[in-house]
Amino acid sequence: xxxxxxxxxxxxxxxxxxxxxxxxxxxxxxxxxxxxxxxxxxxxxxxxxxxxxxxxxxxxxxxxxxxxxxxxxxxxxxxxxxxxxxxxxxxxxxxxxxxxxxxxxxxxxxxxxxxxxxxxxxxxxxxxxxxxxxxxxxxxxxxxxxxxxxxxxxxxxxxxxxxxxxxxxxxxxxxxxxxxxxxxxxxxxxxxxxxxxxxxxxxxxxxxxxxxxxxxxxxxxxxxxxxxxxxxxxxxxxxxxxxxxxxxxxxxxxxxxxxxxxxxxxxxxxxxxxxxxxxxxxxxxxxxxxxxxxxxxxxxxxxxxxxxxxxxxxxxxxxxxxxxxxxxxxxxxxxxxxxxxxxxxxxxxxxxxxxxxxxxxxxxxxxxxxxxxxxxxxxxxxxxxxxxxxxxxxxxxxxxxxxxxxxxxxxxxxxxxxxxxxxxxxxxxxxxxxxxxxxxxxxxxxxxxxxxxxxxxxxxxxxxx
Amino acid sequence: xxxxxxxxxxxxxxxxxxxxxxxxxxxxxxxxxxxxxxxxxxxxxxxxxxxxxxxxxxxxxxxxxxxxxxxxxxxxxxxxxxxxxxxxxxxxxxxxxx
Numbered sequence: 001x002x003x004x005x006x007x008x009x010x011x012x013x014x015x016x017x018x019x020x021x022x023x024x025x026x027x028x029x030x031x032x033x034x035x036x037x038x039x040x041x042x043x044x045x046x047x048x049x050x051x052x053x054x055x056x057x058x059x060x061x062x063x064x065x066x067x068x069x070x071x072x073x074x075x076x077x078x079x080x081x082x083x084x085x086x087x088x089x090x091x092x093x094x095x096x097x098x099x100x101x102x103x104x105x106x107x108x109x110x111x112x113x114x115x116x117x118x119x120x121x122x123x124x125x126x127x128x129x130x131x132x133x134x135x136x137x138x139x140x141x142x143x144x145x146x147x148x149x150x151x152x153x154x155x156x157x158x159x160x161x162x163x164x165x166x167x168x169x170x171x172x173x174x175x176x177x178x179x180x181x182x183x184x185x186x187x188x189x190x191x192x193x194x195x196x197x198x199x200x201x202x203x204x205x206x207x208x209x210x211x212x213x214x215x216x217x218x219x220x221x222x223x224x225x226x227x228x229x230x231x232x233x234x235x236x237x238x239x240x241x242x243x244x245x246x247x248x249x250x251x252x253x254x255x256x257x258x259x260x261x262x263x264x265x266x267x268x269x270x271x272x273x274x275x276x277x278x279x280x281x282x283x284x285x286x287x288x289x290x291x292x293x294x295x296x297x298x299x300x301x302x303x304x305x306x307x308x309x310x311x312x313x314x315x316x317x318x319x320x321x322x323x324x325x326x327x328x329x330x331x332x333x334x335x336x337x338x339x340x341x342x343x344x345x346x347x348x349x350x351x352x353x354x355x356x357x358x359x360x361x362x363x364x365x366x367x368x369x370x371x372x373x374x375x376x377x378x379x380x381x382x383x384x385x386x387x388x389x390x391x392x393x394x395x396x397x398x399x400x401x402x403x404x405x406x407x408x409x410x411x412x413x414x415x416x417x418x419x420x421x422x423x424x425x426x427x428x429x430x431x432x433x434x435x436x437x438x439x440x441x442x443x444x445x446x447x448x449x450x451x452x453x454x455x456x457x458x459x460x461x462x463x464x465x
Numbered sequence: 466x467x468x469x470x471x472x473x474x475x476x477x478x479x480x481x482x483x484x485x486x487x488x489x490x491x492x493x494x495x496x497x498x499x500x501x502x503x504x505x506x507x508x509x510x511x512x513x514x515x516x517x518x519x520x521x522x523x524x525x526x527x528x529x530x531x532x533x534x535x536x537x538x539x540x541x542x543x544x545x546x547x548x549x550x551x552x553x554x555x556x557x558x559x560x561x562x563x
Contacts, residue, residue: 021487104529240480251485349498
């Protein structure tokens with residue numbers, strides 16, 4: 001096929017990608033968005049396979065492409081079938097693959113064209129390779145932490161930021177030198193190695209609670225390295241698709257940062273989530289606890305219930321039990337809704353897909369602002385596996401590390417119930433004063449088994465058995 | 466400056482602004498599917514990878530290109546499939562007939 005026709009095919013593909021993201025904005029049109037995205041990708045792949053330089057070589061050209069297609073599909077399909085609890089680690093892994101592809105193409109282009117690379121191409125190429133390799137190892141590290149192969153607590157050591165920063169400076173200096181000496185293959189290897197190492201070191205100090213921001217940021221980097229590839233290959237489609245991905249990751253990271261009231265630099269260099277040694281000793285505070293029977297009776301007599309799910313619900317695999325609770329309460333005429341904090345879970349929107357997978361209708365899921373409007377009129381707020389995002393200290397206690405973070409105002413509901421294993425502080429190691437309020441009942445136990453007991457109580461008390 | 470370079474930069478800047486405007490409108494409800502869809506779209510790296518794996522100019526470039534096509538293909542297949550799967554899970558409350 002001639003080059004012009006391929007340009008038009010690429011243009012159509014770019015339009016499809018833009019429409020795909022536009023239609024993804026709301027549930028009713030979202031599936032149409034995915035189909036459009038698939039059409040865009042088929043156009044892009046089809047057009048590329050028909051490029052003269054490939055068609056020219058006959059079957060010989062296609063042999064490795066076909067092998068790669070088959071292998072990619074065989075790995076890709078099972079990765080799409082993972083349960084929703086595993087979506088954060090799956091996403092981290094796919095960022096790694098995306099970034100690897102960009103970095104390897106960059107490396108191949110370098111070795112094919114060195115030393116005849118213009119400064120502009122070389123600038124784009126170093127960016128592509130740097131971002132690609134650092135995102136590759138960083139995403140693998142994030143995957144390891146999310147899969148709990150690696151310790152999820154942040155690992156910090158003295159001078160960590162200085163080590164990271166100087167490594168970054170060295171990598172940048174090597175990259176700039178390379179732009180002026182595009183024939184130096186050794187420098188290219190050094191730069192690649194530094195990028196790979198930097199990716200690892202970047203994620204070491206990051207804790208599980210910061211994963212939503214980090215995954216969004218890696219999403220952005222993977223997109224930008226694809227974009228840089230577009231500059232190297234003089235391909236507008238790559239630039240557009242990469243820029244869309246880059247801006248998406250950027251917006252998500254900004255939303256996540258705002259939801260935690262923190263800055264990018266703080267997430268990347270702050271080492272949040274370390275065990276905080278608080279000077280204030282353990283004052284004797286008492287929390288009230290309740291049995292499943294008592295809790296079920298309160299839930300049954302309520303008109304409105306707001307369930308606040310957090311990562312703990314995902315860990316305990318309690319979402320299906322929560323759905324049964326939703327069903328039994330709805331059947332009894334109780335108005336049950338869910339309050340979703342933007343950073344609940346391990347990636348943006350994680351709670352929503354978990355609850356959707358458990359067949360909870362999406363119109364029952366409220367964003368933070370809407371939930372906070374309704375909470376003061378809510379009879380019972382039931383917190384399952386969430387902690388810091390419900391801590392009133394974020395509003396009131398200036399000394400608290402989470403002060404200023406937007407929270408779900410569950411303390412404003414008439415009664416608060418918290419399903420929790422014990423009174424131990426949560427991931428960030430911050431004590432939650434919510435647990436010691438007069439209106440709060442602690443429901444001690446595993447999220448899943450306690451919810452199941454509630455369901456049993458609620459469905460079993462219609463008569464004597 | 467080379468007019469071509471300016472043209473690429475224009476495309477980049479405009480696409481970024483377009484992306485920011487579109488993505489801002491995406492409901493937080495769908496942020497996970499959004500990320501898996503953009504992930505699939507950024508597997509557009511397949512375009513560059515196919516050319517390198519197809520041209521087979523050197524052994525090194527063929528190997529790198531083939532790995533890159535594989536990695537991109539994993540994201541294309543996996544990304545679109547899981548996004549579609551997720552979206553099928555989002556259901557509205559059924560209105561029961563009184």
